[in-house]
Amino acid sequence: MIAFSKRNLTLFFNSKSNLFFSVMGALIAFVLYLVFLKNNLITSFPFKLSHDLLDAWVISGILVVTAVTTSLHALSQMITDREQGRLADFTVTSVPFWQLQASYLLCSFLISVSMQLFMGLIMYSYFAVTDDITIPWELTPKIILLSCLSSFVWTTFNLLILSFVKQVKTLSQLGSIIGTASGFFAGVYMPIGVLPKTAQFITKLTPAPYNAALYRQFLLKDLLKEQLSGLSHVQRQLFEKQMGIHLSLNGFLSSSQMILLLGAFFLGFTLVAAVAMKHSRRANLGHV
Amino acid sequence: MVEITIEALTKEYTNKLAVDHIDMRIKKGDFVAFLGPNGAGKSTTVGMLTGLITPSSGSIRFGKLKPGTVAYHNKLGVVFQNSVLDNQLTVQQNLKVRAQMYERTSQDVLQQVITELGLNNFLKQKYGTLSGGQRRRVDIARALLHQPEILILDEPSTGLDIQTRNVIWDTLKKLQKTMQLTIFLTTHYLEETENADYVYVIDKGRIIAADSLDRLKQTYAQYHLTLTPKDLQKLRVQLNKLGIAPSENKGKLQLIVSDSAQCLTILQRYRNLITDFECRQSDMNDIFVHLTGKEMR
Ligand SMILES: Nc1ncnc2c1ncn2[C@@H]1O[C@H](COP(=O)(O)OP(=O)(O)O)[C@@H](O)[C@H]1O
Ligand SMILES: [Mg+2]
Numbered sequence: 001m002i003a004f005s006k007r008n009l010t011l012f013f014n015s016k017s018n019l020f021f022s023v024m025g026a027l028i029a030f031v032l033y034l035v036f037l038k039n040n041l042i043t044s045f046p047f048k049l050s051h052d053l054l055d056a057w058v059i060s061g062i063l064v065v066t067a068v069t070t071s072l073h074a075l076s077q078m079i080t081d082r083e084q085g086r087l088a089d090f091t092v093t094s095v096p097f098w099q100l101q102a103s104y105l106l107c108s109f110l111i112s113v114s115m116q117l118f119m120g121l122i123m124y125s126y127f128a129v130t131d132d133i134t135i136p137w138e139l140t141p142k143i144i145l146l147s148c149l150s151s152f153v154w155t156t157f158n159l160l161i162l163s164f165v166k167q168v169k170t171l172s173q174l175g176s177i178i179g180t181a182s183g184f185f186a187g188v189y190m191p192i193g194v195l196p197k198t199a200q201f202i203t204k205l206t207p208a209p210y211n212a213a214l215y216r217q218f219l220l221k222d223l224l225k226e227q228l229s230g231l232s233h234v235q236r237q238l239f240e241k242q243m244g245i246h247l248s249l250n251g252f253l254s255s256s257q258m259i260l261l262l263g264a265f266f267l268g269f270t271l272v273a274a275v276a277m278k279h280s281r282r283a284n285l286g287h288v
Numbered sequence: 289m290v291e292i293t294i295e296a297l298t299k300e301y302t303n304k305l306a307v308d309h310i311d312m313r314i315k316k317g318d319f320v321a322f323l324g325p326n327g328a329g330k331s332t333t334v335g336m337l338t339g340l341i342t343p344s345s346g347s348i349r350f351g352k353l354k355p356g357t358v359a360y361h362n363k364l365g366v367v368f369q370n371s372v373l374d375n376q377l378t379v380q381q382n383l384k385v386r387a388q389m390y391e392r393t394s395q396d397v398l399q400q401v402i403t404e405l406g407l408n409n410f411l412k413q414k415y416g417t418l419s420g421g422q423r424r425r426v427d428i429a430r431a432l433l434h435q436p437e438i439l440i441l442d443e444p445s446t447g448l449d450i451q452t453r454n455v456i457w458d459t460l461k462k463l464q465k466t467m468q469l470t471i472f473l474t475t476h477y478l479e480e481t482e483n484a485d486y487v488y489v490i491d492k493g494r495i496i497a498a499d500s501l502d503r504l505k506q507t508y509a510q511y512h513l514t515l516t517p518k519d520l521q522k523l524r525v526q527l528n529k530l531g532i533a534p535s536e537n538k539g540k541l542q543l544i545v546s547d548s549a550q551c552l553t554i555l556q557r558y559r560n561l562i563t564d565f566e567c568r569q570s571d572m573n574d575i576f577v578h579l580t581g582k583e584m585r
Contacts, residue, residue: 003388011376088340089372092361093389094434 001099004090012074018072021157022073022111025179026066026119029188033058037190045239047231052133053223057243059123060215066119068143068149068182069175071112072158074169079105083168105155112151117144142218149214153207156269163276165223186212186244194243207265208259209247216245217255291438292337292472297346299332308331308493309346314472314486315440319464321484322474323572328465329493330474331369334442337472338366350438362391366432366440367445368524371423379407379426382415383433390434397435404466405429421452428459432467439463441473445480457483478572489579496579501572514530515541516564523561528578529555 012018026069037058042049078101090100120143124135157229160177166175183189185208192209203209224245228236240246247253253261294312298305307329314320324330332508335341337358346508353360356584373382383402387393397421402408405425410418415426426446431439441460445453461483464471473484481487481501489497497504516539517523523541527534532554545551 003385007374007377007385010381011374014376085368085370085372086374088338088368089368089430090385090389091340092338092364092366093386094358094362094391095389096358 001095001103004095004100005107008074008077009110012075012107012111017183018073019120021175022070023066023115023119024048025069025183026062028063028179029062030058030064030123031185032189033062041191047228047235050223050227051131052127052251053220053227055123055127055131055133056136056219056223057216057245058188059120059127060219061183061186061212061244063116063120063147063215064150064186064212065179065182065188067112067211068118068157068186068208069179070115071108071151071155071179072175074108075155075158075162076175077103077107079162079165079171080168083166100245105159108158109148109151109219112155116147116150119268120147121198124207136219139218143215146214146218149259149262151213153211153266153269154208156266156273157207159280160269160273160276163255182208185209186262188212191242204247204249207262208262209244209252213244213247213253214255214258214262217241220245291350293347293349294490295347295349297333297336297348298344299329299336299341300344301338301421307336307343310493310495311489311514312488312495314470316437316470317464317468318485319461319471319483320473320486320488321481322472322488322490323476323481323576324474324490325476328476328490330476330490331442332493334366334369334440334474334488336441340365362434363437365434365436365439367424367427367439367444367571369430369442369446371415371427372424373423373430374541376414378412378414379418382426382439386430387433393434398433401429402521404432404463411495420448424452424456425459428456428463429490435467436469438470438472441471443469443474443476445475445477446500453477453480454583478569478576481572489576491580495577504572504575505570507545508570508578509568510574510578511545511548512568512570512574513543513545513551513554514566514568515543515558517541518563523558526558526561529556 012022013089016051038054041054079086081090087100091097124133127133130134161174161178165171171242185203187195187203187209192203195203224236224240228239237246237252241248247258292312292314294310294314295388296309296311297307299307312331320334322330332341336343337355339360342356348355350360350363353363374385377385382532383398387398402411405428407426410422413424418426428439428441428444431441438461444460445456448456449470457480460471460473463469473480475481484501486500487498487504488495497508499507515523515534520536520539520541524534524536527541527543532543532545534543536542543554545554555562555565
């Protein structure tokens with residue numbers, strides 16, 4: 001299983017196009033922010049917003065997009081291997097079938113975590129140069145833990161999605177749909193507060209806004225304290241709601257409530273995916 | 289010494305009987321050819337033998353081992369119809385990964401297999417950049433990494449040019465001896481059965497002949513006699529009297545007779561009416577036509 005996992009990781013990290021396409025959604029969001037969203041946000045609030053606050057805000061959302069798309073890309077290997085007969089070839093080895101499946105999940109998890117950390121580092125470094133912000137190294141352990149939680153949730157989410165995919169040619173279309181959708185759902189292309197009520201409700205049916213809100217709460221905590229101390233409580237709440245830093249679902253959700261919620265999504269996805277995969281998985285490996 | 293016994297093996301897809309109650313006994317150390325046209329059920333049979341396709345009914349017995357279990361996989365090497373290694377990895381990387389996925393494997397065996405199949409010149413090359421023949425050799429090497437007792441190959445020579453096919457066949461014959469392998473190979477090239485110890489012919493999911501090639505030839509032996517007559521009409525009338533209806537082709541008469549004695553009789557009796565003749569024993573193609581009433585391709 002170790003050799004097989006190494007192989008899966010090598011295939012992902014060795015392919016430049018794979019790497020690029022797996023973070024394309026994140027890159028688009030990043031560019032969009034630089035050329036347009038940032039100025040837009042600065043002018044749309046009655047009080048002054050600093051660069052470092054907005055930069056950390058967009059990084060949070062983009063990390064969620066990264067978690068979604070990289071785990072999808074990594075897990076797609078499973079579909080490709082199946083359709084091209086490789087999975088059959090791996091099945092006739094001494095490694096039991098369940099370990100092969102577990103390895104795909106493990107690799108997807110590892111890839112998603114490392115890509116989140118990598119993207120975070122890249123974006124922070126970029127802003128450190130251009131906007132002169134300080135990189136919050138002290139948050140590293142928290143970010144690692146949260147990236148693990150995101151990867152758990154999104155790996156199982158993508159497993160569920162992919163259990164309906166039978167053909168390799170569907171994968172690239174699916175990749176672009178999920179990539180774009182995750183940008184909206186995490187509130188990166190535009191803050192969640194800008195969306196109409198129904199759209200807001202729909203996003204809240206997915207883990208994306210909670211995941212993004214958690215990142216924002218972690219990354220923005222001190223900045224908010226420093227910079228928005230002059231605002232009234234109501235003003236500040238409105239701002240945080242508008243920007244998807246805090247979410248309300250029958251009242252404001254605390255961080256731990258959102259962590260629990262993400263845990264519930266994880267369990268839900270796992271259960272449904274397990275059921276959906278039960279019939280189809282081992283069947284018909286032989287025809288290559 | 290029977291190694292694998294297959295009884296009444298059947299695979300039915302939704303309203304399609306792909307394999308229909310086939311029986312086989314594969315002897316240890318034999319080189320068995322499984323001959324059949326496209327769609328005959330070869331890959332489905334291979335799928336069941338490798339444990340990747342669950343049979344609808346029937347049994348496969350290989351000692352106490354059940355298809356699809358790890359213990360079974362450890363004794364079995366498979367070369368799939370399509371190339372299934374990773375294009376982006378080098379030959380060496382590919383082989384290493386697969387080798388590590390087996391319980392019984394060693395650096396020595398890896399080396400031996402690489403040498404045996406002549407892969408040294410392109411070990412560092414990416415699998416995706418290899419020629420068809422090179423790729424097939426790597427595929428075979430991959431199937432031997434864990435020193436299996438049985439090697440199963442699904443149309444290993446399809447799509448390769450004739451030289452490469454010969455190389456593959458020579459290699460397999462050599463491996464059969466050096467590694468004491470039992471080889472089970474599917475093909476739709478009739479001439480390839482000439483190298484096998486035993487032949488099964490499958491058509492529409494059923495085995496329609498099973499024997500060694502010599503015996504098949506004996507059983508279905510026929511002589512194809514082509515006569516160049518001095519006077520075509522006269523010879524035809526004479527042959528008709530014997531109850532033989534020859535066919536005509538470019539001024540020559542062609543007939544099928546059952547044995548060489550009859551061949552000689554005809555030649556002797558009508559030697560005055562004949563300027564030239566040609567006599568050919570049935571090959572696998574004729575046997576196949578005889579069995580199925582249709583051409584192979
Ligand atoms: N998954 C499947 N579902 C339905 N029919 C199938 C499936 N796989 C193969 N078949 C049919 O079973 C028959 C035998 O196929 P196959 O074993 O691949 O033949 P061969 O390998 O001899 O060319 C064919 O008619 C094929 O169309
Ligand atoms: Mg086939």
